[in-house]
Amino acid sequence: MKVVFSRYAKQELDDAVRFYELQHPGLGKQLRREVKDAAKRIAAFPQAWSRESLNARKCTLHRFPYKLLYSIEGEVILIVAVAHLHRRPGYWVDRTT
Secondary structure (H helix, E strand, O other): OEEEEOHHHHHHHHHHHHHHHHHOOOHHHHHHHHHHHHHHHHHHOOOOOOEOOOOOEEEEOOOOOEEEEEEEEOOEEEEEEEEEOOOOOOOOHHHHO
């Protein structure tokens, strides 16, 4: 399946990468790589992760405190948020309707 990031998810990922790069050079690149790997796993097994809401599933990253929230739209997986695990829970819900 094809994976597409919403413009909001792209912005969240870019912001997180910039933050981690400021903390330690190269760490932001590692986050981006982990997100890419998680997106590949989601594409291969879209139903494997638990539901976060009626229209969204979540895939938690291993090394960073983030989760990818996504919906399955026919043959496309739409990543609606790259959400930090400890900030503003549920802020992304309106993106899945």
